[in-house]
Amino acid sequence: MMGWNRLRWFFPMLILAGAILVFVLRSTMNDYVLSIVCFTGINIILAVSLNVTNGFTGLFSLGHPAFMAVGGYVAAILTFPVARKAMLLPALPAWLAAQQWSLLPALILGGLGATFAAFRVGFSVLRLKGHYLAVATLGFLIILQVLITNLESYTRGPLGLNGLPMLTNLWWVYVWAVITIYVCWKVKHSSLGRSMLAIRENEIAAECLGIPLARTRIMSFALGAFFAGVAGGLWAHLVTAITPTTFSVIMAFNLVVMVVVGGSGSITGAAFAAVMLTVVVEVLRPLEESLEAYGISEVIVAIGLLLILLYRPQGLFGSQEPAFVVRQRQRVSGEVGRASSYQNGKGGGIKSIF
Amino acid sequence: MLEVRDSHAYIGQTYVLKGVSLEVRHGEIVALIGANGAGKTTTLSTISGLTRSRRGKILFRTDPDGTQRDITRAPAEEIVGMGISHCPEGRQVFSDLSVWENLLIGAYLRKDKQAIQSDLRWVCELFPILGDRRRQSAGSLSGGEQMMLAIGRALMSRPRLLLLDEPSLGLAPILVEVIFEMLEQINAQGTTILLVEQNARMALELAQRAYVMETGRVTLSGTGRELAENEEVRKAYLGAT
Amino acid sequence: MGGYIAQQLVNGLILGSMYALVAIGFTMIYGIIRLINFAHGDIVMIGAFVTLGLVISGKIPFPVIMILVFIAGALMGILIERAAFRPMRGAPQVTGFITSLAIAILLQNLGILLLTAQPRNFFCPDYLQTIFNFGPVSLRAIDFSIVVIAVVLMVFLVLLVRFTRLGMAMRATAENLNVARLMGININRTIMLAFAIGSGLAGVAGMMWGGKYGQIDPLLGFVPGLKAFVAAVIGGIGSIPGAMLGGYLLGFGEVLFVGLLPPIYSSYRDAFVFTTLILILLVLPTGLLGRKTEE
Ligand SMILES: Nc1ncnc2c1ncn2[C@@H]1O[C@H](COP(=O)(O)OP(=O)(O)OP(=O)(O)O)[C@@H](O)[C@H]1O
Ligand SMILES: [Mg+2]
Numbered sequence: 001m002m003g004w005n006r007l008r009w010f011f012p013m014l015i016l017a018g019a020i021l022v023f024v025l026r027s028t029m030n031d032y033v034l035s036i037v038c039f040t041g042i043n044i045i046l047a048v049s050l051n052v053t054n055g056f057t058g059l060f061s062l063g064h065p066a067f068m069a070v071g072g073y074v075a076a077i078l079t080f081p082v083a084r085k086a087m088l089l090p091a092l093p094a095w096l097a098a099q100q101w102s103l104l105p106a107l108i109l110g111g112l113g114a115t116f117a118a119f120r121v122g123f124s125v126l127r128l129k130g131h132y133l134a135v136a137t138l139g140f141l142i143i144l145q146v147l148i149t150n151l152e153s154y155t156r157g158p159l160g161l162n163g164l165p166m167l168t169n170l171w172w173v174y175v176w177a178v179i180t181i182y183v184c185w186k187v188k189h190s191s192l193g194r195s196m197l198a199i200r201e202n203e204i205a206a207e208c209l210g211i212p213l214a215r216t217r218i219m220s221f222a223l224g225a226f227f228a229g230v231a232g233g234l235w236a237h238l239v240t241a242i243t244p245t246t247f248s249v250i251m252a253f254n255l256v257v258m259v260v261v262g263g264s265g266s267i268t269g270a271a272f273a274a275v276m277l278t279v280v281v282e283v284l285r286p287l288e289e290s291l292e293a294y295g296i297s298e299v300i301v302a303i304g305l306l307l308i309l310l311y312r313p314q315g316l317f318g319s320q321e322p323a324f325v326v327r328q329r330q331r332v333s334g335e336v337g338r339a340s341s342y343q344n345g346k347g348g349g350i351k352s353i354f
Numbered sequence: 355m356l357e358v359r360d361s362h363a364y365i366g367q368t369y370v371l372k373g374v375s376l377e378v379r380h381g382e383i384v385a386l387i388g389a390n391g392a393g394k395t396t397t398l399s400t401i402s403g404l405t406r407s408r409r410g411k412i413l414f415r416t417d418p419d420g421t422q423r424d425i426t427r428a429p430a431e432e433i434v435g436m437g438i439s440h441c442p443e444g445r446q447v448f449s450d451l452s453v454w455e456n457l458l459i460g461a462y463l464r465k466d467k468q469a470i471q472s473d474l475r476w477v478c479e480l481f482p483i484l485g486d487r488r489r490q491s492a493g494s495l496s497g498g499e500q501m502m503l504a505i506g507r508a509l510m511s512r513p514r515l516l517l518l519d520e521p522s523l524g525l526a527p528i529l530v531e532v533i534f535e536m537l538e539q540i541n542a543q544g545t546t547i548l549l550v551e552q553n554a555r556m557a558l559e560l561a562q563r564a565y566v567m568e569t570g571r572v573t574l575s576g577t578g579r580e581l582a583e584n585e586e587v588r589k590a591y592l593g594a595t
Numbered sequence: 596m597g598g599y600i601a602q603q604l605v606n607g608l609i610l611g612s613m614y615a616l617v618a619i620g621f622t623m624i625y626g627i628i629r630l631i632n633f634a635h636g637d638i639v640m641i642g643a644f645v646t647l648g649l650v651i652s653g654k655i656p657f658p659v660i661m662i663l664v665f666i667a668g669a670l671m672g673i674l675i676e677r678a679a680f681r682p683m684r685g686a687p688q689v690t691g692f693i694t695s696l697a698i699a700i701l702l703q704n705l706g707i708l709l710l711t712a713q714p715r716n717f718f719c720p721d722y723l724q725t726i727f728n729f730g731p732v733s734l735r736a737i738d739f740s741i742v743v744i745a746v747v748l749m750v751f752l753v754l755l756v757r758f759t760r761l762g763m764a765m766r767a768t769a770e771n772l773n774v775a776r777l778m779g780i781n782i783n784r785t786i787m788l789a790f791a792i793g794s795g796l797a798g799v800a801g802m803m804w805g806g807k808y809g810q811i812d813p814l815l816g817f818v819p820g821l822k823a824f825v826a827a828v829i830g831g832i833g834s835i836p837g838a839m840l841g842g843y844l845l846g847f848g849e850v851l852f853v854g855l856l857p858p859i860y861s862s863y864r865d866a867f868v869f870t871t872l873i874l875i876l877l878v879l880p881t882g883l884l885g886r887k888t889e890e
Contacts, residue, residue, distance in 0.1 A: 295704035
């Protein structure tokens, strides 16, 4: 019970500390640094939400950037000033051309759009397993890129939309990151989350325990997609532009790297890895540009991932949250969750369920 | 010929063999019986090198007067060449390959073309059906035919020691009789056999000596007859009341 | 119109030949170790650049270059297998997949780092540029060679796999690794060989790609690689004849999709290919010639 008391205090304190940090950063740092911090936050949202799909349920999806694109475009079209719409998107239907929303509802609608896409796609694709699912979601990403490129009246095709209002700031990113982490944490420690972990460990056993496979899978897919959509909206209004090529295979890869490096299933791990990866890439960027050594950051990330896969395949944190966040891991991981430690080579918890 | 000394093995995280010791002498048929999950299959695969033991030794001597070799760490693909052939549980013929190719691949390491041809003839005499079906893909054979093919394939490497894992699995009783007769013949022609069987009655009848395994250990050993008359064995494996 | 269609069909044949060569590697590697090797497409890129390097560096005759490119591709395949896939053998399927994705990204970006992302012109000797006209269909010598060489290589491969001891060992290994070992087959060697042959063919396909399109860059392999994977899935991944069939089907399908539908649809070409992929995975996961198996 100690653990719960700790938890009760730990999170509000952490949120408060984060808020103070945001405040301090905003009043001391220049725009460049702030934008990097914002990207870090958005990557945290992306990694933590992808972790629900890839990590908790073990549905290996490369489609996260696609959901991000859906959310990003929906939000961008909604917030785009009417005057610019008339200029850049003359073929837009009149009712849509007249809209000019503020950020929050646009983000939410973007997230819902991504969720809807996830339901549509997931309904058929989630029957696939393992690397076939990965390939199918990669196919989905490419198909979506093609669609965006061709739906010129809504997206301006390959040119993309630029001159979006710069609505995203660190507060927005912070609040959404907190919401994402909170929701994913709650889910992980709810019965839904335990069902997800059970499916990841052993589908057949999970089905025997009465867990509805299809529904749980699609829930985890859609939940991940919602936050990806929101992150897409935040992204678009931070960069103030959105083009189809942003949502690339490289991005899918980087997100997967965050989940794998952090440890599939570990929220702390995903967030930590997101921070690390963003920082590495941002630190290398000036180097890349001054030396004209383009590609070096991807090379380093790829090599890093290979090393992790070789020497620490369970990722930095395994599927658990580290002890400094939660003392009583059994309580939160629950019975089936403990089974996951079996596969991560941390001892045979499996006997305790059967 | 073969000596397994205190072998300990894991499959994944599971501790399966907890100190198995057994011996097979030249020319014998030795049976290994035990309940499901006792570790019989694992014992065979540690001998043939598919599973590595963590502790213990496995020693093999091709001829009665040859030198003894330590094969504990040798990989499976080399152990065949030393004269141990493992006919795995559940037949596992290569179903995409033809019957003939299955037999040929049994002789994969051999270079003596002439002798391979005569061994092919020998196997087809033992199991005439294989000769008739030689062009057919092995996957299209019936279960019993696949068993014969698996044994034939194992014989094609000219083993001195044949490890057989449940040759009677899923076969009609009459076919089991046939297979056991074949084993006797093969043995009479000079191949030593270590036989894992669920059909304890027939195995104990056929074997000169036998071992009983329980949860990763050898718990009893003796001649086939001794074990067949042993009270515990009768209760546990021969269905006596 | 008839002439136009004939020309399109010939184009499909050329494209299909290249897809088939690449698809064979996917299928061989998958067939033996159940790995979708996403880095396979980048061997195509390496093949193209090695060709360019050899062409620039001297007066090596093209047939010799082809052999050297095959060897370079094969060595690259072996290197990748040794360095990355072998240490991870036995890990979950998806780990292998992520590994291959990491290698793909690594190779592409090493390419950008060392060669810059600028497309380069690919040189072909003049005699390969000669144009022949067969009625309405016009063909360059290079197009013709692509098809012929691809077919010859595939015939060789089929003969090797069907009728040699080595081929038998490969088929056995693909079906059951452990039992293959019990036969005395050194599966490490067999796996290495599958990587070598598959990657060698991909290298040659890269040479063809450069010759056909005239420009090469470090990212050129990824999308054709993915498409070749689609071809392998159409044919039934794991089946070599399937990969060939799938390669040609995809080549024809893609060319006809672009050639016969109104031009407005041609930019949907990639969407067409990947929709096909998803449909096949859902409806016919074993492809046209694949074995009905587990998974
Ligand atoms: N791949 C595996 N993963 C986990 N455990 C395994 C695996 N293979 C075998 N085991 C375990 O090892 C133990 C011994 O298995 P083994 O196959 O050697 O038994 P056996 O005596 O041959 O049984 P049977 O008569 O049913 O064939 C069993 O408890 C089994 O559950
Ligand atoms: Mg067994």
